Amino acid sequence: MNNSVPLPGGFRASGVACGIKRDPAKLDLTLVVSDRPAAAAGVFTRNRVAAAPVRLSRTRVPSDQARAVVANSGNANACTGAAGLANARRMTDLVATGLGSPADAVLVCSTGVIGEPLPMARIELGIARALDSLSGEAGALERAARGIMTTDTVPKLVTRDAELDGTRIRVSGIAKGAAMIGPNMGTMLSFLLTDARIAAHELQGMLARAVERSFNCISVEGHTSTNDTVLALASGAAGAEALSGEAADRFAALLADACTELAQKIVRDAEGAKHFVTIDVVGMASEPDALRIAQTVAGSPLVKTAIYGADPNWGRFVSAAGYAGVPFDEMELRLWLNGTLLFERGAPVPFDARAVSERLRGERDVDLRLEFSLGTASCRWWTCDLTEEYVRLNADYHT
């Protein structure tokens, strides 16, 4: 299915194997190129410790002159010092030379295990191969998606088509990982490509808002990687006029929708997870308050193990909301699990615990809804359960 995700106009992509990963058949270097200077925007990790590729790419967006994104997997450039920065810069220099573009038109990402020096000779070989195998054909974007995978079990791709002001445009994207879900320090990376024409500063604002409600509303174990990066490139190949007004708004919605689908795919592929959990928090005084409660509930290991154990344990859900640091009166809180009301007015309500538990056990998707009476702000968050398999994967990965 994913194989058929097409590239938007003006882009070519490649994913190649260059021996960074142990398995020589696995792709570990990805290149995405815009044939002409493109608008580029980026949103980066909020971790105080930012890896060298993040530090370099941050200085190069927003830009109206971007040409490419290069990324390796298998071994992360997670260093923050001079050596890490030199390696990140070298990767962009090699791509720039290959394309005949300025070095600062190239953005860079890196993901994978840490602790080993980046194997630059292999990466240089990989960049040469990736430049040689750039393609705009079907399958190229899937290879690019595979080239950034670490512990992902499936490549993650999305595409959307729309007609805006009489012009057909496309948004396609790829993503990998989720926060630091992975034993391999599995950074979250995503690249969104569009042939719409849009100014870089506008694209930056749209991407920031889209990320706020998609990639920033997911958690696996809540560990923020030092390498998290979401990039958007707009080639402008679909139209001569930059989008504005309602067409720009519709494009922003399309971009946000693509980001949301990719974010959900990340959570659905989270390590060891058996359940995909959607958390709605409604009736809050402000959106930051709603997000704080959703994030805290999503991050509670006791909530996660209750869902894994198919246990409608209202006490764990309610008390997790209670320690989020957001003032509320629990007499005003109502809690639903998969549509069944479990708790209101400070006490559990009678419900068929066996039926609720059986549905939890039988279905992968779980809906948790916390309803307050403090205002009209709301949010939606996606997370997964916590399983023995997660612990095993993250404790035993060296053996």
Place this chain on the structure above:
Amino acid sequence: MNNSVPLPGGFRASGVACGIKRDPAKLDLTLVVSDRPAAAAGVFTRNRVAAAPVRLSRTRVPSDQARAVVANSGNANACTGAAGLANARRMTDLVATGLGSPADAVLVCSTGVIGEPLPMARIELGIARALDSLSGEAGALERAARGIMTTDTVPKLVTRDAELDGTRIRVSGIAKGAAMIGPNMGTMLSFLLTDARIAAHELQGMLARAVERSFNCISVEGHTSTNDTVLALASGAAGAEALSGEAADRFAALLADACTELAQKIVRDAEGAKHFVTIDVVGMASEPDALRIAQTVAGSPLVKTAIYGADPNWGRFVSAAGYAGVPFDEMELRLWLNGTLLFERGAPVPFDARAVSERLRGERDVDLRLEFSLGTASCRWWTCDLTEEYVRLNADYHT
């Protein structure tokens, strides 16, 4: 060993079985009584959702007229509504009637599974039995410690003797659980008893400071229970004069020391844990900053699984510090694991990974040290690792 922990003068205690727990041999009701009105202080959960016993006890401390603490285990009174409050009040009324004291001289706690109504008939039986079996002899405090156990594998007791201003005084204490470590919503409870004479408002300040650096510096999975309670009672049986000046300071240190030992016992008995981890954060601009970094590192499932997996994964430790929300320059951070320097100046240093890993695997105790150059504030935190056993206990406890 623990059996020999003596009560301070002026106190009697009991722990009885009244059928709240499934196993009829297990103690599930605890009573501690001061023969004369005692100074009492309390520190309670910061969770916005506070259970009825917390809501009631909060209104009764600090006080110079306290007589007793009653607590049940096996089934928590976790409700926040009127029914929960009526049950909590009834427990204190029964004890007060038995002692011939005012109702507000009795404090109450409750811990155990939630979702079932509190079995008040059994609790009333238990309170009658506990009143009948109060004792000041050796063994009474251990029975009291057993009466509040839920998933604890051992009763937790501590005692300290000292001579202050020529008067011999004693502090003894009991504790159970750790935050919400337990499948049984295992609240953290602790009761500290002393025969020192001290004014209630002074005792309140001393207890608050002691808790800040002991029970508030431990985490298992970071889920704050709705029932957490630490109480201190001072009978004054050891002296006619209230402590003041240097003697009061020495008493405060003794109280803090007892709290720290109990807090450590809780972490050492954490569910499924294989390692006891001490985290030192030094060189911070402020103590709250140091605590935030320690708590975030302690709370990271990737840090916890790395320790379980005996993996000296500096990237997980450093990046966890990075998302604590405290500004720092990672070039200034140095990280030690069990005395071995792993990371400095933004990059790992060469170290014998096999030796560090073998020591992690072979020893229960782990020391993690994060050294910054931002100031002189520091803190110490205690936590444990995350194991498959923890997930199993918290997902499968109904079966």
